[in-house]
Amino acid sequence: MTNPDTGFYENLPALNIPVSKLVGDIGHFHQVPESWHIVAADIKNSTQAITKGQHHSVNLIATGAVIAMINIAYNAKINIPFFFGGDGAIALVPKEILLKTLNALQKHKINTFKNFELELKTGSLPVKTIYQENIQLKIAKLKVNEDLNIPIVLGDALHYAEDLIKNTIPEQEIIPDDKPLDLEGMECKWDKIKPPKIGQEVVSLIVISKNDTTSYKIFSEVLQAIDDIYGSPHRRKPITVQRLKLKANLRKINAEMKAKLGKFNLPYLIKSWMIGKYGKHIWLKKENGKDYLKKLVALTDTLTIDGRINTVISGTPQQREALTGYLDNLENSGKIAYGMHVSEESIMSCYVRDISTHEHIHFVDGGNGGYTKAAKSLKAKI
Structure with a gap:
């Protein structure tokens, strides 16, 4: 890497402290280099799509967007921060891979419309522009456990950049190259x-x-x-491992494909169906399958802090009522706004480079469009 800014995120220290403590100390955070760019992909009218029962497709498309960006960085041997949302994805990328990243998202956008008739808005904004607008952008790296940094x-x-890309900035004219879209590692085999x-x-x-x-x-207090x-x-x-169930639903496998x-x-469809049907008895019994589990x-990534707190948690209705009471007090005092959605299950999509190592990450959303419906609830308040 000739540009020292390129390794910026790679070189950030991973802090092994409770997230509430990390967030509460601004001294842990660093300015993102001006030469980097914010890249976003967002599904247009995702709320309506979920209302029509397309929550599985929306989640798949969002997963594909984040994996498209990760793979460009992975192949360039660059570590980037990325953020999964239930109906989109955001990443910070150095200028060296900006065009390749936008190229990949353009291919994903074309695939999305062709196969799901959903429009994916994509684009980028220079970090330099953010600073010129006097908008804060600070980043730290949290060591969640021995295997996961976020x-x-x-x-x-x-979110300022995402809003501009969705609603204001003219669509960037990108003619994708002839190489196939690289979504290697995208796995959505769990029900x-x-x-x-x-x-x-x-x-x-x-x-x-x-x-x-x-x-x-305030985020430190909420966390x-x-x-x-x-x-x-x-x-x-x-x-939990005990609740995981491989899916053999052909309709869902077809959408993933x-x-x-x-x-x-056809070979992909058959292989995925076989894994869903018999993987519990064959694949997951092998040593690498057991290690993977x-x-x-x-x-599993259940907390995203991208300028907002986004989290998926399990607990009792009584715990939720206690949390809601606490958040209502903060909201009524003008300190926060929040959106919440409650469901009976969660859904998980995965990025798996190698099941025998820690080169995989799992994105979680609440069932029936959890984050998207929480965002709708939040939007009604602001």
Whole structure:
């Protein structure tokens, strides 16, 4: 790497402290280099699509968007921060891979419209522009456990850029090259996942701060309150190995195939169906399958802080009521706004480079369009 800015995120220290403590100390955060860019992909009219029962397709398309960006960076041997949303994805990328990233998203956009008749809005905004507008963009890296580090962003920059890309900036004219879209590692083999215990529910929560400059303080308090009410991140995680069930639903496998490959592929369909039908008895009995399951829960991403708190948690209705009461007080005092959606299960999509190592990450959303419906609830308040 000739440009020292290119390795910026790679070189950030991964802080092994509780997330509420990390967020509460602005000294842990760093300015993103001006030469980097915010890249976003967002499904237009995703709320309507989910209302029509297309929540599975929306989740697949969002997963494909984030994996398209990850793979460009992976092949360039660059580490980038990325953020999965239920109906889209955002990443910060250095200028060296900007055009390749936009090229990949353009291919994904074409596939999305062809196979799902949904429009994917894509584009980018220079970080330099963010700073010229005096919008905060600070980042830190959290060590969640031995296998997983995640980016933590403070400031409204990512959502400011996303809004411009969706609604204001003219679509960038990109003619994709002839290479096939690389969604290597995209796996969506798990069926809907029930909470760990009977009587529990899955909560999809989005919290924004009303004051961008002091968001770190209020976010720290909110994250601590979630710990106090629901327990540690491990205890409130909605995914357990015991609840995982491989899916052999041909309709869902067909949708996954079209999202990943952009076309019908009979061998892929048969292989995926066989894994769903018999994988529990064959694939998951092998040593690498067992190791994969052990790592899977540890590598499940249920918290995204991209200028907002986005989290999927499991617990009892009583715990949710306690959290809602706490958040209502903060909202009524003008400190935050929040959106919440409650469902009976969660859904998980996966990025798996190598099941025998820690090179996989699993994106979780609440069932029936959890994050998208939480965002709709939030939008009605602001």
